[in-house]
Amino acid sequence: MTSFSSLAAISRPPPSSVARASFPARSVSVPRTRFRVNCSYAEAGVSDDSKSATIDVVADVKTERVVVLGGSGFVGSAICKAAVSKGIEVVSLSRSGRPTYPGSWVDQVTWASGDVFYANWDEVLVGATAVVSTLGGFGSEEQMQRINGEANVVAVNAAKDFGVPKYVLISVHDYNLPPFLLSSGYFTGKRKAESEVLSKYPNAGVVLRPGFIYGKRRIDGIEIPLDFIGEPLERILQAVENFTKPLSSLPASDIFLAPPVSVDDVALAVINAVSDDDVFGIFTIEQIKEAAAKVKV
């Protein structure tokens, strides 16, 4: 599979028009908006309005509208919050809809309630410049196949059919696990989703593969500070990286050695992906952190 490091060198000309498919008998508005700004000014010392010259300035202003599937979840809410802080318009789709906790960023997100398998995509995807999927989770084999795999396949195809130019998937690191352990519904579902993204979006699909993600996770209204464990662990593993690298070829070694990543870094890597047309491909844990650093202020 293509890695980000090799892809980073590829530079594509800025798309003058974005190729898009659409639902039958339905046209989709082009998400890149052009604003025409007309400025009138009077030359120095000339106050007569009739002599003032008019300059037409046409500026390309990129307006982003990102649809976050699962924006109410742990990772999804960090993505929504980061996107709002960057002035990006955000729509979230999840079964529970708007979260119950307060927050100024919460008020700036459009919260749609619905199941991805029965979504009214015409409403959800209108004007979208990118879809970000955080759909995934654990459960029975069947449930894991469904939410990690099939749900994402449905969403990728809906976005592609609708002509959304970019798709970002939150997948998972493989922890260097032996093949028999990667055969669980969680990992097979994730890989199925990844191939759908990369085949339908060969030049604009982004797959982030984080390991353990830390931050403040809300469960039933209670905040669980996973950063108490995640942050120091990330620092320790980074500090001893040179010593532990030789062990990385051992099967399953990454269960202990893969550095955790903060939920804010995952969110910023998503922002980097949705705001740069030239970003596509698979991102490892390290590359997620590098991408996040690019948009960190």
Ligand SMILES: NC(=O)c1ccc[n+]([C@@H]2O[C@H](COP(=O)([O-])OP(=O)(O)OC[C@H]3O[C@@H](n4cnc5c(N)ncnc54)[C@H](OP(=O)(O)O)[C@@H]3O)[C@@H](O)[C@H]2O)c1
């Ligand atoms: N957390 C980690 O440490 C970690 C590490 C590596 C990878 N990941 C991946 O990152 C992604 C996000 O993880 P997370 O921890 O943020 O999970 P999460 O908190 O459970 O969030 C999942 C989101 O998906 C929504 N959702 C689930 N089923 C849905 C459906 N049928 N239709 C619409 N929305 C649905 C959920 O909302 P509703 O239930 O209200 O619908 C929720 O908003 C997952 O794909 C996970 O595999 C997580």
